[in-house]
Amino acid sequence: MRILVIEDETKVGCFIKRALEEESYAVDLCEDGAKGLQMALITDYDVLIVDLMLPSLPGLEILKGVRQARIQTPILILTAQSQVDQRVKGLDAGADDYLTKPFAIDELLARIRALLRRGSTESPGVLQIDDLALNPATREVTRGGQRIDLTSKEYALLEYLMRHTGRVLTRPMISEHVWNQDFDTFTNVIDVYVNYLRNKIDRGHSKKLIHTIRGSGYMLKVD
Amino acid sequence: MRILVIEDETKVGCFIKRALEEESYAVDLCEDGAKGLQMALITDYDVLIVDLMLPSLPGLEILKGVRQARIQTPILILTAQSQVDQRVKGLDAGADDYLTKPFAIDELLARIRALLRRGSTESPGVLQIDDLALNPATREVTRGGQRIDLTSKEYALLEYLMRHTGRVLTRPMISEHVWNQDFDTFTNVIDVYVNYLRNKIDRGHSKKLIHTIRGSGYMLKVD
DNA sequence: GTCTTCAATGACTAGAATACGCATAGTTGT
DNA sequence: ACAACTATGCGTATTCTAGTCATTGAAGAC
Incomplete structure (x- = not known):
């Protein structure tokens, strides 16, 4: 299962990447929004994880770009506690789920499992x-x-x-x-x-x- | 779009029902877990909203029951802030999303839109x-x-x-x-x-x- | 008009050449 | 010691070549 993480904070990004790789996901990490969108468009990922607070390109634009290209990859967005309206906008722009920072890594993993499950034809957890x-x-x-x-x-x-x-x-x-x-x-x-x-x-x-x-x-x- | 809400707290349930009806969804409200599972099995809903804290039947059992019947209706679960592990179990048992109480009604609506969007794209392909x-x-x-x-x-x-x-x-x-x-x-x-x-x-x-x-x-x- | 003829086109077959996937053994790195 | 990967040889299904045989349809003969 291949996952793209778009996250500008190097520390957080690396942490997520390592945690996901330990679960044997194939992980690409991108610290730049525009480049991340590019990658999402040309590669067939199974899940995208996008931080909504990015320097070059607002996270929302990434969502819109991906959905406009009719790519239906599940997207999980990361937001700060305070950005409630951002979150709602994100979900409306095509995100499938969100997580507020800071979050427990277990919860991130559970949510990814849920997203992966939804994409496939099977529904039960097993x-x-x-x-x-x-x-x-x-x-x-x-x-x-x-x-x-x-x-x-x-x-x-x-x-x-x-x-x-x-x-x-x-x-x-x-x-x-x-x-x-x-x-x-x-x-x-x-x-x-x-x-x-x-x-x-x-x-x-x-x-x-x-x-x-x-x-x-x-x-x-x-x- | 038909939605089933399984929620024992009358006040919360009615509040959700009214909000959803204002968005012109068809809403059934059920205050009992076992009865709710029955309804979910015999009627073709577009979304299920399930409170994980129910008196008669634990919410998790409802999830399992529905998924065992190979019904793939998107399920949104409601949990209290404290029940982090419940939430994780819920996602693993086949829930597609969750919301912690208390929640903003706008957010509930946004999440339902996200869930409905998911299920819609089918192509024959043969x-x-x-x-x-x-x-x-x-x-x-x-x-x-x-x-x-x-x-x-x-x-x-x-x-x-x-x-x-x-x-x-x-x-x-x-x-x-x-x-x-x-x-x-x-x-x-x-x-x-x-x-x-x-x-x-x-x-x-x-x-x-x-x-x-x-x-x-x-x-x-x-x- | 219809019947023959005949060259062009396509159908079919057998066997040679090739590529593919499997198994196993060996190498590297942790 | 173990996992991850590389390298190699072998048997066989697949792909392709090349040749013969069948069909088609148009032109000329009657």
């Missing part, structure tokens, strides 16, 4: 496909009730797959959202990690959940 | 000609409900044909869009692939969908 379940809040993965231990990257990959069950995910898409980088044809990390996941999730089960779409990418589904 | 259907998201192709397996190139060709149903597509056009290269007269790949497609799609059906326009190119249509 992602489930057949007998495979993933709980984003606890990062617990089970298949048939059996706990499965995953590394951070494996988890991030599986979460991305599960949030887009039934859709074909191309390598560039996976690379962008799980690895925070543009696709490099000369590596096969994705294949390797899909293989790791298969060993942990599909091996020994007759129903395979991870499918490869030759020439396109991968897909999670029940046949 | 291409269909006669009994032939192609779903770009899953790359699934069916004819008469029967699944058809296509290779990557076959799929690309069919998608191009289906996106331009009823129009004559010349070989140079196909070459450019499907093979993304300039046309080379000394190859017959296109013919070969049209043949592959015919075998998989038209063979055995009396209604042929792929037609050749002699001297020009190919065309997908129902006669």
Whole structure:
């Protein structure tokens, strides 16, 4: 899951970035509003976090710019306690949620989970496909009730797959959202990690959940 | 837009109801949790507003009940200032947003507008000609409900044909869009692939969908 | 007008060349 | 020791080439 943070206060920005990365999100941090808008327009993020008090470009303009481009990425805005009317304007301009500074990092994480959930077709807090379940809040993965231990990257990959069950995910898409980088044809990390996941999730089960779409990418589904 | 408010404090409930009605929403007010869940399950509301502190049934149970029934109506929860962890649990249980009491009515209205905006953008996305259907998201192709397996190139060709149903597509056009290269007269790949497609799609059906326009190119249509 | 002929165009097939994905082993860095 | 990633070789599905066979439709013969 790829997240863009637009926040001019370096300290706050870095703090958020680190916290999100620990949850294995792919995070881009931008300290400039205009540049941030650019990034939001050209890259397919899963969530945008925007501070409404920015030096170069008011946060509201970013919202408007993004929504005008018909991009529906969930947006979480950050405001100071005092800016009640800003907040209302923000929500009307297309923001999906807000948080007042200062905030508890746990709450930020919970809200991001909520936003991610809303964007996908699934609504319950626990992602489930057949007998495979993933709980984003606890990062617990089970298949048939059996706990499965995953590394951070494996988890991030599986979460991305599960949030887009039934859709074909191309390598560039996976690379962008799980690895925070543009696709490099000369590596096969994705294949390797899909293989790791298969060993942990599909091996020994007759129903395979991870499918490869030759020439396109991968897909999670029940046949 | 129909809204259900589940709130036990009569005064607060009535206040919300009146405010919403002034905005010309259709509002049902319910002061009992269990009854509220019932109403949410049998009626198709556009938004649910749920107080997390209810006498008969904890608000969280309502959330779970609704989400278990696979109802995806946006839910806004109301909590007291102090119940931070309740709030987090609520979001994780499937709530889309929350508001802490006391709140400004303007803010409630803004949040409801945000929630309503969310749900509205749906697109079918499935291409269909006669009994032939192609779903770009899953790359699934069916004819008469029967699944058809296509290779990557076959799929690309069919998608191009289906996106331009009823129009004559010349070989140079196909070459450019499907093979993304300039046309080379000394190859017959296109013919070969049209043949592959015919075998998989038209063979055995009396209604042929792929037609050749002699001297020009190919065309997908129902006669 | 209709029948033949025949060149152009497209249909089909088989097999060669290629690219793709998988598995495994090795390397780096924490 | 472990996670993250790189490198390599192998089997196979896919893609493409090249050649033969079938169909079309227009021109000339009757």
